[in-house]
Amino acid sequence: MLFWHLGGTLWLFRWIFRDPKVDIRFLLFGAILPDLIDLPVGTLLLADRFSTGELWFHSLILPSLFMTLVVIFTRRGRRRRAWMALGIGWLLHLLLDGMWTSQEVFAWPFFGWEIPQGEAPFWPLAWERALSDPWRWIKEAVALGYLAWLWVALGMGQRARRESTMKTGRLPDYVEAS
Numbered sequence: 001m002l003f004w005h006l007g008g009t010l011w012l013f014r015w016i017f018r019d020p021k022v023d024i025r026f027l028l029f030g031a032i033l034p035d036l037i038d039l040p041v042g043t044l045l046l047a048d049r050f051s052t053g054e055l056w057f058h059s060l061i062l063p064s065l066f067m068t069l070v071v072i073f074t075r076r077g078r079r080r081r082a083w084m085a086l087g088i089g090w091l092l093h094l095l096l097d098g099m100w101t102s103q104e105v106f107a108w109p110f111f112g113w114e115i116p117q118g119e120a121p122f123w124p125l126a127w128e129r130a131l132s133d134p135w136r137w138i139k140e141a142v143a144l145g146y147l148a149w150l151w152v153a154l155g156m157g158q159r160a161r162r163e164s165t166m167k168t169g170r171l172p173d174y175v176e177a178s
Contacts (some may be wrong), residue, residue, distance in 0.1 A: 009089050031089040
């Protein structure tokens with residue numbers, strides 16, 4: 001659910017924090033980080049042990065420890081803001097996944113050191129679940145719609161605006177209606 005995490009995180013961040021100085025490169029990386037780590041580890045490297053894409057990076061303790069370390073080891077300024085954006089994106093990923101419904105993973109290790117095993121084999125069953133769950137596709141479509149609207153509203157079709165965003169990590173101001 002790539003668009004759900006990217007679009008949902010960006011919308012939630014802009015709605016809650018309203019911080020125009022945020023580096024969205026870090027925010028959006030944080031929004032997909034748990035899946036970038038847990039999915040290959042749980043379904044490819046340790047498939048016989050876990051057979052799930054929700055492991056340690058989907059727990060609350062790791063982003064909390066990460067953000068604590070950022071506060072301890074960085075000074076105020078652009079660098080801290082960027083790393084905190086990564087942590088916030090990570091936490092918003094957990095929110096958008098509804099991880100609180102899986103307490104053994106979300107509150108790991110407080111309910112024990114074991115992470116529940118998923119149904120094996122993971123990938124054929126994942127495709128079956130994805131194709132049979134219309135809510136998943138609705139969320140993807142809504143998030144993709146938001147990202148498309150934001151692209152147009154911010155004038156990201158202009159090369160200079162895209163390059164500026166890639167260079168600074170900041171979204172441009174809204175384009176004024178002509």
